[in-house]
Amino acid sequence: MRLLLLPDIEESESFLERVFIMTWLNESRREIKKEESVKNVSQLCNILQLAKMEIQNTSPLKDLQEVKVKLTSEIAFSVFMLCKHFREMKQMEELSLLLSIVTVVGYSDTANTFQSVLDYPEIIFFHDELNKAMEKYSSLRRESILKSQAFVIITGITVTNRLTRVTPEVKKKRLSFLESNLKDVLLEDIGNLLQEFSEGLIVWNKLEDQLHSIMNGTYQKNTKDESAEYVKTKLGTVLKRRPRSKSERNESEPVMPPLTDSPCCNVIERLQLKPFFPKKLTMSDVLLIDKFSLYESQPSSDHDIPFCFLQKLLMIDYKARQIVFKTTNAETESSESNVQTTNAISLEDFLGATDIFNDNTDCSVKPASLHFMDVQMAVYHCSDMFLWQYITSKLSICQFALPLLVPNPSTTKIELPIWSFRPLKRSWKCADTLSNQSAPLKSFTANICSTPVPMVTFMRFGRCTSSKSQIMNGLLNHQKHDTFYHRDCKGSSNESLLMDGVVEISWYCPAGNKDDQFNECIAFTNLRGDARKHDKQVQFLLETSSINVVVLMEDYLDSIGKEILTQLVQSPNPLICLYADKTNLAKGNHKTKVKLALRNRNQSELI
Known part of the structure; x- marks a missing residue:
């Protein structure tokens, strides 16, 4: 029955119940034994490589048709198993990329089989395109999720075996399929971009250029080109807002009183941490590459001390609290100018030196030196919860009290x-x-x-x-x-x-x-x-x-x-x-x- 039906199905694309018959033929080829599960793309690529070699080594024409039918059934089952694995592991990006490529050679995701028997060029295309796409996807995924999602979408709407042209109608169907598949994992930037194009007439060249710019890292959000309805909605929301009275404020959300003239205020102002008070210092403010992280350096002013301490602490330096304040050359010269260099001095002058001041002596009182634990506590009062938890783990590793x-x-x-x-x-x-x-x-x-x-x-x-x-x-x-x-x-x-x-x-x-x-x-x-x-x-x-x-x-x-x-x-x-x-x-x-x-x-x- 299989040998009778296959030639007619191959020749006529309008054969009645074609997908159903192909599914039945493929199922009839499978053996009852337990099939080996396919859980990654490399396994599928190995199966495709073996299929290419088997077709090349089959000489009689009669046997070649039988081999193609068998290989089509095996490849269809492997694709089905890999898609099942991707769905179980919630790997929707990999699933969308796989289905976008395999659909080009006639795979039906609903019937879990190919609409026709795979020929040698189709297997070559499937193998090479899948291998190249997954390699590129993995590379972009390591850089950022945004770039990898842009690659999945642009591949999904443009991939072709070069024998057929991808029309705008086909692109629209593919984009709809991708949006449905990726709706739970799609990032906001990609979602906004697709929504912007889907609201009006889609200019495919412009969309593809935008996706390419995301992959290249040159994408800039278009904040000006917003719809009038969106702006009107936002303005309406803003105009409806009004400041709440004291009686309307929730007690669970207390308002932090401003800093007054207190010891804490003086320390925080001296360290120039006032913009971060209270609890406004975040991980992005601390995890920076600066002079304290690049080479051994000591702070030259008060506002350098907290960030020098944090850099040393984040590098698990157990001497992080032993920070030496580096004086300027002007201060050193000023202190040395008041020192007498003569060797001749009497006992009375030596004992009474502290009570004698010349007119040129600088008697101004220098500001008191900062206690180092004040620096640590100032950082605590300015850090948000996530940063302080990170700092706490570093303090603990350095065996400091918490x-x-x-x-x-x-x-x-x-x-x-x-x-x-x-x-x-x-x-x-x-x-x-x-x-x-x-x-x-x-x-x-x-x-x-x-x-x-x-x-x-x-x-x-x-x-x-x-x-x-x-x-x-x-x-x-x-x-x-x-x-x-x-x-x-x-x-x-x-x-x-x-x-x-x-x-x-x-x-x-x-x-x-x-x-x-x-x-x-x-x-x-x-x-x-x-x-x-x-x-x-x-x-x-x-x-x-x-x-x-x-x-x-x-x-x-x-x-x-x-x-x-x-x-x-x-x-x-x-x-x-x-x-x-x-x-x-x-x-x-x-x-x-x-x-x-x-x-x-x-x-x-x-x-």
């Missing part, structure tokens, strides 16, 4: 940027049961944001001679790295303006070694500033901490300090009081409430 509670400089609220901790993971080794330390070690890797671990909180009353941040660094890493920034760090100054009331957090993760300070993962929090002035932060830490450590001097133990200490003493959690002004203290009789003297005490002995 802000946990941050007072908002414009309001009285306390921010908890826990969302920025979501990508952070930690690994540690410890015994599965803490009661049995001889048990084999077990490795843990977890998202630190959602893993419950004990928390040790450090706070201080007033100004103390001992640095609690240095004590914490000794516990975390034996002072090998400044996880918590302290008074002796490079770039530190007497007063920090933006760190007051900030709570920082870091984690100790044991490695399973004998010299581990602790046998489990522990979080350490550090309340910056005088705890007596930050009641909200203290109450939060009292509810969440497992152990509380207070560094104090007896002179600062006023009524507020005693009230906080009363809560700590009455809490079931252990309490350690470190007296910075005491040399000796009487040993108490309570196991979980301990007092220790810090004055003249070796820190290694304390730790």
